[in-house]
Every structure is written in structure tokens, then in C-alpha cells.
Amino acid sequence: MLTANVVAPSRPLLYPGGQLKAPVKDVRCSVRISTQLKPIGLGLQLQHGVKRNRKQSLAVICAAAALNATCSASGQTQTVTRQAPTITQAPVHSKEKSPQLDDGDSGFPPRDDDGGGGGGGGGGGNWSGGFFLFGFLALLGLLKDRESDDEISMSLRAGIVGLPNVGKSTLFNAVVENGKAQAANFPFCTIEPNVGIVAVPDPRLHVLSELSKSQRAVPASIEFVDIAGLVKGASQGEGLGNKFLSHIREVDSILQVVRCFEDNDIVHVNGKVDPKSDIDVINLELVFSDLDQIEKRLEKLKKGKAKDSQSKVKEEAEKSALEKIREVLMDGKPARSVALTDFEKDAVKHLCLLTMKPVIYVANVAESEIAEPGNNPHVNEVMNLASELQSGIVTISAQVESELTELPPEERTEYLNSLGVSESGLGNLIRETYALLGLRTYFTSGEKESKAWTILAGMTAPQAAGVIHSDFEKGFIRAETVAYDDFVAAGSLAAAREKGLLRSEGKDYIVQEGDVMLFRFNV
Numbered sequence: 335m336l337t338a339n340v341v342a343p344s345r346p347l348l349y350p351g352g353q354l355k356a357p358v359k360d361v362r363c364s365v366r367i368s369t370q371l372k373p374i375g376l377g378l379q380l381q382h383g384v385k386r387n388r389k390q391s392l393a394v395i396c397a398a399a400a401l402n403a404t405c406s407a408s409g410q411t412q413t414v415t416r417q418a419p420t421i422t423q424a425p426v427h428s429k430e431k432s433p434q435l436d437d438g439d440s441g442f443p444p445r446d447d448d449g450g451g452g453g454g455g456g457g458g459g460n461w462s463g464g465f466f467l468f469g470f471l472a473l474l475g476l477l478k479d480r481e482s483d484d485e486i487s488m489s490l491r492a493g494i495v496g497l498p499n500v501g502k503s504t505l506f507n508a509v510v511e512n513g514k515a516q517a518a519n520f521p522f523c524t525i526e527p528n529v530g531i532v533a534v535p536d537p538r539l540h541v542l543s544e545l546s547k548s549q550r551a552v553p554a555s556i557e558f559v560d561i562a563g564l565v566k567g568a569s570q571g572e573g574l575g576n577k578f579l580s581h582i583r584e585v586d587s588i589l590q591v592v593r594c595f596e597d598n599d600i601v602h603v604n605g606k607v608d609p610k611s612d613i614d615v616i617n618l619e620l621v622f623s624d625l626d627q628i629e630k631r632l633e634k635l636k637k638g639k640a641k642d643s644q645s646k647v648k649e650e651a652e653k654s655a656l657e658k659i660r661e662v663l664m665d666g667k668p669a670r671s672v673a674l675t676d677f678e679k680d681a682v683k684h685l686c687l688l689t690m691k692p693v694i695y696v697a698n699v700a701e702s703e704i705a706e707p708g709n710n711p712h713v714n715e716v717m718n719l720a721s722e723l724q725s726g727i728v729t730i731s732a733q734v735e736s737e738l739t740e741l742p743p744e745e746r747t748e749y750l751n752s753l754g755v756s757e758s759g760l761g762n763l764i765r766e767t768y769a770l771l772g773l774r775t776y777f778t779s780g781e782k783e784s785k786a787w788t789i790l791a792g793m794t795a796p797q798a799a800g801v802i803h804s805d806f807e808k809g810f811i812r813a814e815t816v817a818y819d820d821f822v823a824a825g826s827l828a829a830a831r832e833k834g835l836l837r838s839e840g841k842d843y844i845v846q847e848g849d850v851m852l853f854r855f856n857v
């Protein structure tokens with residue numbers, strides 16, 4: 335079992351080992367979870383590349399406030415999935431860059447492949463409809479599921495950033511379990527980004543899978559990207575320069591690794607462990623880069639090229655939003671601290687502003703500190719800063735997590751116990767990242783498979799259906815829905831129906847966290 339060591343900003347810390355050291359009002363991820371979740375089909379995913387239904391990508395990516403997926407370019411990216419045996423060089427296709435972005439190649443593969451299916455749960459694959467189909471696709475397994483073995487639920491990107499040599503690649507290797515990113519005691523060890531796909535641990539999926547006697551359980555996932563270290567002046571080309579800021583532009587959320595461990599043998603680029611200074615350096619570079627983008631954009635907007643009144647309104651909204659953001663950036667604060675209307679947010683989305691992205695600070699502590707990280711003053715400093723900067727914080731020892739992955743499973747508990755904790759903190763890191771992205775999970779569950787699907791908070795039933803396959807959204811008739819707890823209490827979908835717990839929901843239904851769903855559609 336895993337106990338949480340994750341806190342939301344402004345909230346007290348829940349330490350590993352489950353001992354609460356301070357009164358907690360609202361601690362996210364404080365549930366105990368099993369880390370035995372093993373992603374199924376992830377290894378195969380690697381060889382085939384990330385297949386996503388275009389609709390699925392669009393539905394989820396475009397709608398997200400912090401998600402800006404349009405800035406892909408070319409380069410080389412290393413991709414590895416949790417459980418995959420080796421790192422594979424993923425083919426990288428060129429993609430048109432956003433005209434506003436000029437800070438170097440990003441090096442990421444495009445986010446949404448053509449065609450391809452949503453797969454799993456309700457099926458998906460490359461299914462093309464054309465006939466009338468009623469039914470619970472997961473349960474009945476009626477849908478053609480060409481690629482479901484090598485697909486997982488869609489994932490969003492979390493970028494691991496920080497100063498050089500603070501433990502980013504070490505953390506990446508631990509998170510993706512078998513990651514082979516080079517991690518070594520010298521700055522700028524990482525140059526090209528490493529990408530890994532990681533399952534989101536969710537004990538509910540196992541319960542559903544057991545109840546439905548599913549042949550397999552397919553978890554939701556997140557992509558983690560290990561990015562090269564940033565130094566002071568990066569926005570002006572220092573260190574590895576601008577190119578690496580564009581790698582950050584590509585991700586949906588930022589995990590900023592902050593060195594909190596003292597070790598004279600490990601080089602610190604600024605000579606001493608100083609989380610405040612480290613966080614300031616990174617933030618300032620991101621702020622400078624955003625200011626640069628904004629100035630260029632405002633110059634363009636001055637020319638006022640909008641053709642119709644609608645575009646004019648949008649340009650005006652963008653201009654006013656950018657001016658508000660610029661003011662805040664000038665004070666060294668992040669763009670996400672500006673209160674914008676949804677319309678304004680939408681108008682500036684295309685700029686992929688770095689400081690608009692949600693951030694989790696990952697306080698990287700020494701092996702000896704994981705049982706009581708609160709005793710480390712550096713950790714407390716990071717907590718305070720995270721709170722000021724409207725960000726989350728996770729305390730972890732990248733070194734321990736990385737070493738754990740080298741041990742056979744039976745020896746891991748013993749090692750953790752010797753350090754005074756009962757479980758690894760990675761599950762929390764992964765789930766906190768998921769939560770940070772404002773994501774929700776719904777399930778499909780049947781004999782063939784139980785599957786967790788990722789949606790954004792507030793999505794309607796047809797939009798959620800569209801994550802499985804665009805045809806489900808187009809031909810949506812209604813959804814039969816049962817809350818997770820009700821499904822478990824009833825023991826099966828059939829029993830839930832008999833007890834009247836299965837609801838019939840229409841097009842306006844907002845899918846709730848943990849809903850178990852069955853879509854009826856007509857194409």
C-alpha cells in the first residue's frame with residue numbers, strides 16, 4: 335500500500351509512511367493505493383508509436399486551458415514506456431510551427447496521429463461505423479478493436495524541468511521504471527528530451543476488472559518528458575539556450591525538480607543548494623521567454639489584420655489579455671496568476687505561454703530524509719514558494735526511486751522499510767500530475783477489458799464518448815451510467831440495472847469522476 339506524500343499548495347504536508355504531521359484540511363491524493371497496477375499493452379505501444387484518435391486528441395487537447403499542442407516541430411526524441419524493455423528512437427515528423435514561436439525546434443513527435451483508434455474499453459481501433467449498433471461495447475465486445483492490444487488511454491505531457499544536475503533524469507528513469515535516460519553527475523547530461531509513457535495508478539480499475547472478470551485492465555496514462563537543464567540566461571541563449579525552452583512549451587504541465595539534498599559530491603551549477611534561488615532562476619527564464627513572445631505578438635496585433643468583426647473581437651481580447659499578463663510578468667510573477675475570462679484564455683492559448691502551465695515542484699531529498707522530509711528546511715522553503723506561486727509540491731527522493739526500480743519487487747519493501755517508509759512516492763507523483771492537469775477518469779468495464787478513460791472536467795457524455803471514438807460522439811444517443819461506488823455495491827452492471835442504479839443520461843450530462851459508462855449510439 336502507498337501512502338501519500340503529496341500536498342496541494344497552502345496545505346500542510348502529509349509525510350510518507352502515512353503520519354500526518356499537521357492538521358490537514360484538504361489534502362489531495364491522501365488515499366491509500368496499491369502500486370501493483372501494471373499497465374497492459376504499454377510495451378507494444380512503444381513499437382507502434384502513440385496512436386490516438388484525432389478526435390480524441392482534439393476533444394481533449396483543444397479544450398484544455400493549459401493545453402497547447404500545436405507547437406510541434408522536428409528533431410529527435412527518445413521514447414520509452416513503463417515496462418518496455420528498451421528505449422526506442424521514436425520517428426519524428428515535421429509539423430508546422432505556430433507562427434508566433436521562434437525559439438528553436440521542439441524535438442517532439444506530433445501529438446495526434448492521423449486516424450488510429452481510441453481502442454480498448456469501448457473498443458475503438460480503426461473501426462468505421464455505418465451500421466446501427468446498440469449496446470455496451472465493452473461488455474459485449476462487439477466493436478472491432480484492431481489495435482486495442484497496443485493502445486492505452488490518451489495521455490498528456492508533463493515536462494520534467496529544472497537546473498542542470500538536480501536529478502531530472504534520475505526521476506524520469508524511476509517514473510518510467512525502466513527508463514534509460516542517461517543520469518550522471520555532470521551538468522547538461524541530457525540534451526535531447528526523453529519521453530516515457532506511464533500508467534496512472536488507479537485501484538478502482540482493478541476492482542472493476544475483478545467484478546467484470548475482465549481479461550485485462552487498461553489504465554489511463556501520462557507522458558513524462560525529461561528535458562535538458564536550464565540555466566540563468568537560457569532565454570538569451572545561455573547554457574543549452576532557447577531550444578530547450580521550446581521543449582517546455584510543448585508540455586501540458588511542468589514538474590520542476592528542485593534540489594533539496596546536500597551532497598558535496600554532486601555538482602550544483604550555482605555552487606550551493608538553494609531552492610529559492612533555483613526556483614527564481616527557472617521562473618525568471620520562463621518569464622523572460624514569455625515576455626519575449628508577448629512583445630512580438632503585441633507588435634503583430636498592432637497591425638490589426640482581423641478580417642471580420644468576430645476576429646476583431648478575438649484580437650481585442652487577446653491584446654487586452656496579453657497586456658494584463660505582461661504587467662504581471664514584469665513583476666516576475668507567472669501568467670497563470672492573472673485572472674482571465676475563458677474567452678481571453680482561449681485567445682492567448684496559441685502562444686503556449688510557459689508560465690501559464692500548471693507547475694508541481696518536486697522537492698528532491700536525500701535517501702535519509704524521505705521518512706521525515708519536513709525536517710529538511712529546504713523542503714519547507716519549497717512548500718512556501720509553491721504556495722505563493724499557486725503550485726503543487728511533491729517530496730520524493732529521485733535517487734531512492736531510481737534505485738528501487740533496480741531491485742527485484744520482493745526486495746523493494748525491505749529497502750523502503752529500512753528507510754522508514756512503507757511505499758514509494760511515485761504513484762502520488764503520477765496521480766498528482768494527473769490531477770494538476772484537471773483531468774477526470776471514467777471507466778468502461780466488461781469481460782473483454784476494463785479501461786480507464788481520460789477526460790477533462792466538465793466534459794459532456796457525447797464528448798466523453800468521443801474520446802473512445804469520434805463516431806461515438808457523432809452518433810451519440812444516450813449513455814447508461816452508474817457511479818463507481820454503486821457499481822461496486824451492486825457487484826455488476828446487470829445487478830446495478832436491476833436495482834435501478836443504472837441511469838440513462840442524455841447529451842447534456844456532465845460525466846462525473848469514476849462513472850462507469852455504456853454508450854448507445856447510431857452511426
Ligand SMILES: Nc1ncnc2c1ncn2[C@@H]1O[C@H](COP(=O)(O)OP(=O)(O)OP(=O)(O)O)[C@@H](O)[C@H]1O
Pocket residue numbers: 496497498499500501502503504505516517518519520521522523524525562563564595597600698699700701731732733734
Ligand atoms: N535525491 C538524490 N540524492 C542524491 N543524489 C541524487 C539524488 N537525485 C539525483 N542524484 C544524483 O544527481 C546526479 C545528477 O542526476 P541527473 O543526471 O538525473 O540530473 P539531471 O537534472 O537530469 O541533469 P542534466 O540537466 O545534466 O541532464 C546523479 O549523479 C544522480 O545520481
Ligand SMILES: [Mg+2]
Pocket residue numbers: 502503504516517523524560561562
Ligand atoms: Mg538529465
